[in-house]
Amino acid sequence: xxxxxxxxxxxxRRAPYGSIYAWEALEVVLIGAAFDQDVSLAFLDDGVYxxxxxxxxxxxxxxxxxxxxxxxxxxxxxKLYVEKESLEERGLTVDDLMDLxxxxxxxxxxxxxxxxxxxxxxxAKVIExxxxxxxx
Amino acid sequence: MAIEVNxxxxxxxxxxxxxxxxxxxxxxxxxxxxxxxxxxxxxHWDIINFLREYYEEYQIxxxxxxxxxxxxxxLGKEKGNSKYLYALFPYGPGKQACRFAGLPKPTxxx
Amino acid sequence: MSELHTVNKSPFEKSSFDSxxxxxxxxxxxxxxxxxxxxxTKGTAAxxxxxxxxxxxxxxxxxxxxxxxxxxxxxxxxxxxxxxxGFVDLAAEYGKVVSWV
Numbered sequence: 001x002x003x004x005x006x007x008x009x010x011x012x013r014r015a016p017y018g019s020i021y022a023w024e025a026l027e028v029v030l031i032g033a034a035f036d037q038d039v040s041l042a043f044l045d046d047g048v049y050x051x052x053x054x055x056x057x058x059x060x061x062x063x064x065x066x067x068x069x070x071x072x073x074x075x076x077x078x079k080l081y082v083e084k085e086s087l088e089e090r091g092l093t094v095d096d097l098m099d100l101x102x103x104x105x106x107x108x109x110x111x112x113x114x115x116x117x118x119x120x121x122x123x124a125k126v127i128e129x130x131x132x133x134x135x136x
Numbered sequence: 137m138a139i140e141v142n143x144x145x146x147x148x149x150x151x152x153x154x155x156x157x158x159x160x161x162x163x164x165x166x167x168x169x170x171x172x173x174x175x176x177x178x179x180h181w182d183i184i185n186f187l188r189e190y191y192e193e194y195q196i197x198x199x200x201x202x203x204x205x206x207x208x209x210x211l212g213k214e215k216g217n218s219k220y221l222y223a224l225f226p227y228g229p230g231k232q233a234c235r236f237a238g239l240p241k242p243t244x245x246x
Numbered sequence: 247m248s249e250l251h252t253v254n255k256s257p258f259e260k261s262s263f264d265s266x267x268x269x270x271x272x273x274x275x276x277x278x279x280x281x282x283x284x285x286x287t288k289g290t291a292a293x294x295x296x297x298x299x300x301x302x303x304x305x306x307x308x309x310x311x312x313x314x315x316x317x318x319x320x321x322x323x324x325x326x327x328x329x330x331x332g333f334v335d336l337a338a339e340y341g342k343v344v345s346w347v
Binding site: 015 | 258281284287289309312313316320
Binding site: 030033034063064065067068070071074075105109 | 193194195196198199201202205206209
């Protein structure tokens with residue numbers, strides 16, 4: 001197969017536990033990662049709540065899937081765009097988010113930040129530059 | 137479906153994966169392996185233990201290529217290839233090893 | 247008769263919280279649960295509405311707060327944390343429950 005690599009962006013706009021969207025998006029990303037495309041994720045609106053640190057679902061009898069975001073690097077998903085305005089509107093800063101990293105195999109597994117903080121305007125440009133955009 | 141382990145009946149799904157992760161004890165792997173005609177060696181256990189640790193940390197069973205790469209990093213390059221892993225787990229390192237480890241079928245396993 | 251209003255949707259995603267706030271009367275209470283708990287956090291537009299509502303008590307369901315990684319320090323002043331049993335007590339205390347879903 002000599003297909004050209006396409007740029008895929010997954011838009012995450014929902015909070016994690018009130019609906020199934022966040023978990024579904026994560027599963028689709030992990031399955032889709034098998035197809036060797038250039039995959040990135042964007043967290044905006046309530047989607048920024050998905051990657052808030054310190055989640056503990058023991059009291060609501062649901063699976064805490066927040067640790068799974070840390071596995072994205074293993075699946076070669078290394079670009080996680082987070083919209084600054086969405087954080088601000090929610091009284092959050094980047095320090096309230098999980099410290100998501102990926103390991104660069106070409107540089108002796110050096111740890112690098114996955115989170116890329118962008119403004120609304122910058123995210124619009126990121127979206128513009130994609131071949132395919134999936135919305136959750 | 138179900139399997140008998142240490143006199144207890146543990147529920148499994150239609151593909152033979154444990155329904156409750158917490159039911160797992162090492163004998164689960166031994167019994168499932170025997171049913172598949174395999175004798176578990178320390179090399180098998182390296183992979184099974186690795187999978188359980190991966191699940192514990194990330195809450196998912198890794199896809200085969202993720203497993204392969206991670207095993208190469210952790211257990212050495214000579215083990216981080218699908219030939220080695222398929223030799224240990226002929227029905228597929230993802231599917232078969234995850235089943236022995238009491239995990240769900242890997243996410244991203246087609 | 248005073249009422250217990252409940253909101254379980256994010257104030258950013260749905261109008262449930264805003265609508266609730268537009269209809270809640272003095273002497274009543276608002277319980278925020280599931281994604282509704284986000285309305286109880288500081289630094290949001292919802293927080294200003296909570297602060298401005300006089301004579302209304304605000305409660306938030308603790309397990310939903312914890313699940314979402316929100317510590318009690320993030321809560322708007324005056325919001326009280328309750329557990330599931332506290333939810334039931336409130337429902338009994340107020341007699342009538344109005345759900346904004």
